[in-house]
Amino acid sequence: MAKRHEEEHPRKAFGWAARDSSGLLSPFHFSRRETGEKDVRFKVLYCGICHSDLHMVKNEWGSSTYPLVPGHEIVGVVTEVGSKVQKFKVGDKVGVGCMVGACRSCDSCANDLENYCPKMILTYSATYYDGTTTYGGYSDVMVAEEHFVVRIPDNLPLDAGAPLLCAGITVYSPLKYFGLDKPGLHVGIVGLGGLGHVAVKFAKAMGVKVTVISTSPNKKKEAIEHLGADSFLVSRDQDEMKAAMSTMDGIIDTVSAVHPLLPLICLLKPHGKLVMVGAPEKPLELPVFPLLIGRKIVAGSGIGGMKETQEMIDFAAKHNITSDVEVIPVDYVNTAMERLLKSDVRYRFVIDIANTLKPPSS
Amino acid sequence: MTKSPEEEHPRKAFGWAARDSSGILSPFNFSRRENGDDDVTIKILYCGVCHSDLHCAKNEWGFTNYPVVPGHEIVGIVTKTGKNVTKFKEGDQVGVGVLVGSCRKCECCQQDLENYCPRCIFTYSATYHDGTKTYGGYSNMVVVDQHFVLQFPDNLPPDSGAPLLCAGITVYSPMKYYGMTEPGKHLGVAGLGGLGHIAVKFGKAFGLKVTVISSSPSKKNEAIDRLGADAFLLSSDPAQIKAALGTMDFIIDTVSAVHPLAPLLALLKLNGKLITVGLPNKPLELPIFPLAMGRRLVGGSNFGGLKETQEMLDFCANHNITSDIELIRMEDINTAYERLAKSDVRYRFVIDVENSLSQ
Numbered sequence: 001m002a003k004r005h006e007e008e009h010p011r012k013a014f015g016w017a018a019r020d021s022s023g024l025l026s027p028f029h030f031s032r033r034e035t036g037e038k039d040v041r042f043k044v045l046y047c048g049i050c051h052s053d054l055h056m057v058k059n060e061w062g063s064s065t066y067p068l069v070p071g072h073e074i075v076g077v078v079t080e081v082g083s084k085v086q087k088f089k090v091g092d093k094v095g096v097g098c099m100v101g102a103c104r105s106c107d108s109c110a111n112d113l114e115n116y117c118p119k120m121i122l123t124y125s126a127t128y129y130d131g132t133t134t135y136g137g138y139s140d141v142m143v144a145e146e147h148f149v150v151r152i153p154d155n156l157p158l159d160a161g162a163p164l165l166c167a168g169i170t171v172y173s174p175l176k177y178f179g180l181d182k183p184g185l186h187v188g189i190v191g192l193g194g195l196g197h198v199a200v201k202f203a204k205a206m207g208v209k210v211t212v213i214s215t216s217p218n219k220k221k222e223a224i225e226h227l228g229a230d231s232f233l234v235s236r237d238q239d240e241m242k243a244a245m246s247t248m249d250g251i252i253d254t255v256s257a258v259h260p261l262l263p264l265i266c267l268l269k270p271h272g273k274l275v276m277v278g279a280p281e282k283p284l285e286l287p288v289f290p291l292l293i294g295r296k297i298v299a300g301s302g303i304g305g306m307k308e309t310q311e312m313i314d315f316a317a318k319h320n321i322t323s324d325v326e327v328i329p330v331d332y333v334n335t336a337m338e339r340l341l342k343s344d345v346r347y348r349f350v351i352d353i354a355n356t357l358k359p360p361s362s
Numbered sequence: 363m364t365k366s367p368e369e370e371h372p373r374k375a376f377g378w379a380a381r382d383s384s385g386i387l388s389p390f391n392f393s394r395r396e397n398g399d400d401d402v403t404i405k406i407l408y409c410g411v412c413h414s415d416l417h418c419a420k421n422e423w424g425f426t427n428y429p430v431v432p433g434h435e436i437v438g439i440v441t442k443t444g445k446n447v448t449k450f451k452e453g454d455q456v457g458v459g460v461l462v463g464s465c466r467k468c469e470c471c472q473q474d475l476e477n478y479c480p481r482c483i484f485t486y487s488a489t490y491h492d493g494t495k496t497y498g499g500y501s502n503m504v505v506v507d508q509h510f511v512l513q514f515p516d517n518l519p520p521d522s523g524a525p526l527l528c529a530g531i532t533v534y535s536p537m538k539y540y541g542m543t544e545p546g547k548h549l550g551v552a553g554l555g556g557l558g559h560i561a562v563k564f565g566k567a568f569g570l571k572v573t574v575i576s577s578s579p580s581k582k583n584e585a586i587d588r589l590g591a592d593a594f595l596l597s598s599d600p601a602q603i604k605a606a607l608g609t610m611d612f613i614i615d616t617v618s619a620v621h622p623l624a625p626l627l628a629l630l631k632l633n634g635k636l637i638t639v640g641l642p643n644k645p646l647e648l649p650i651f652p653l654a655m656g657r658r659l660v661g662g663s664n665f666g667g668l669k670e671t672q673e674m675l676d677f678c679a680n681h682n683i684t685s686d687i688e689l690i691r692m693e694d695i696n697t698a699y700e701r702l703a704k705s706d707v708r709y710r711f712v713i714d715v716e717n718s719l720s721q
Binding site: 107108113116118177261262270271273276277278279280283284285286287288289290291292293294295296297298299300301302 | 632647659660
């Protein structure tokens with residue numbers, strides 16, 4: 001049985017995988033496909049730990065296939081390219097995010113919205129075109145079709161840049177799509193974690209006034225002095241929230257726990273937009289009155305297409321925007337997951353794959 | 363000592379009012395203000411019965427100011443105009459809808475969105491600029507600032523056109539604002555009542571494909587044969603819902619009872635919009651996954667500004683769109699309310715005020 005994963009494909013690979021819904025990760029020998037004519041093969045240097053990785057290793061969404069190698073904030077250096085690859089060459093710094101495939105023929109794909117393709121293939125725990133399971137970036141090597149690889153500009157640090165591949169695009173895409181990227185607008189960011197802190201940086205770079213909304217008063221200093229937010233609201237402080245009513249053009253809500261929407265809807269000006277990018281696993285309560293009275297909307301958004309992901313990376317490079325990271329060795333990953341569960345990280349763990357992921361000597 | 367409704371203003375008026383949260387209406391003597399410089403006095407011919415009238419008469423939203431004379435789908439004839447009034451003259455056929463006042467200065471008012479003005483004044487059960495209560499259209503006459511009076515097109519029947527003043531604008535406005543006017547797009551209309559049946563008519567006039575989504579199988583023939591909808595989806599049939607997944611660009615949700623949003627969201631395509639115009643009295647459950655997976659949104663909309671209401675009336679006149687109504691006498695209003703509570707009307711009651719309201 002153990003040999004099956006090692007023999008599935010012709011080229012050896014090594015990583016860490018969860019075997020069951022305990023979510024505990026451990027060394028895992030497996031294999032990757034040969035570099036196809038449109039494929040890019042790269043040595044993984046860093047991989048960010050996304051909260052989705054934690055949900056998936058524990059099968060919290062019910063869709064996990066084990067053994068599961070997580071990781072969809074993957075950066076590295078190209079070692080091989082297929083014969084039809086045009087955009088990349090050996091030595092290039094590249095990244096792969098949440099997707100490694102899509103149908104490429106539907107309306108969404110035609111509009112550079114592969115993330116909304118009904119046949120989109122996730123970077124891990126999904127089924128590839130060849131029927132095999134996809135494995136993510138907690139591994140030494142990655143192979144992906146050129147279309148799903150992005151170039152990392154030279155001036156973007158690879159470790160601090162890795163989380164942009166999921167966290168970054170997840171907040172960048174709705175800021176653009178919902179028109180919250182215009183200088184002078186006032187945008188609220190709910191939740192100051194992996195997504196939230198990057199959202200603050202992007203919004204500031206876009207010239208937007210930013211208010212961080214959080215349950216933790218002790219994040220205020222951080223938000224304002226370190227991240228550059230213009231103001232900070234403690235969501236449990238009714239007076240503060242009341243004073244800020246009808247002041248925001250939009251809100252990006254990164255909170256994945258169940259939480260009340262009414263106070264956030266009230267913060268919006270008339271015609272304001274509340275965009276949900278966190279993924280609570282239970283439905284939230286939607287009060288309809290305030291939506292009608294102010295002609296407001298509640299919308300969702302999920303990652304972004306490949307074209308926009310590249311645009312986001314280039315924007316980040318131009319404005320020197322990276323994630324705030326805690327770089328860890330791979331054998332710390334289970335502890336990191338425990339800390340992540342308690343939001344005890346400022347603000348993304350990134351695994352130093354190149355220096356710490358080594359097969360145990362047999 | 364506050365004056366009685368009869369003595370509050372100098373001009374006698376007569377109507378039917380609810381006195382308490384039983385919502386039962388009965389004859390009511392009151393008074394209207396003198397016709398000011400900017401005012402228009404209107405002899406009321408017809409008044410539509412909106413479901414909001416029922417909610418308000420029974421204090422279901424908690425802020426009813428009794429006695430309440432409901433009615434905000436008013437059509438009548440001008441009998442007097444103030445000296446500053448330029449848009450109307452005696453004898454004109456006019457309409458009054460949901461608002462009779464607003465601050466006229468805020469950003470919303472400046473943008474012809476008086477309906478979103480934080481100080482907008484409702485046609486009934488609200489407080490006017492002079493501190494007195496507003497009384498609605500279940501009455502013989504009303505005095506309104508010209509800004510809040512609409513020209514009622516000649517070729518629009520005043521009885522079946524009356525409901526356009528609330529039901530009509532309530533669906534027209536979001537259809538315009540949320541971009542539901544592109545021919546060929548697919549609109550779902552959830553709920554086939556006073557709002558829904560007009561949304562179907564507007565949808566067809568905009569060149570949309572229209573699917574009615576309803577929990578009542580008996581409405582299918584009606585929806586398709588009479589109202590011209592292209593398709594009918596029974597919301598309680600999982601197989602029908604499944605077959606229609608991801609097929610609609612927009613849904614206008616007119617349902618005012620608490621209902622699940624998840625099946626409606628699933629009907630939307632990528633970037634699809636679910637616009638709610640009904641007013642359930644409790645929050646709805648909103649699952650976030652379908653929002654994020656398809657970049658869908660849930661939006662609200664609340665009737666419309668005066669400029670847009672006029673535009674809507676003119677649109678209806680051009681396209682011969684009116685409401686399907688059941689004309690009733692004033693004294694039948696309580697029975698009508700009972701039937702309305704059970705949605706037993708196709709699709710709006712309209713009170714023949716001129717011919718049935720007498721002291």
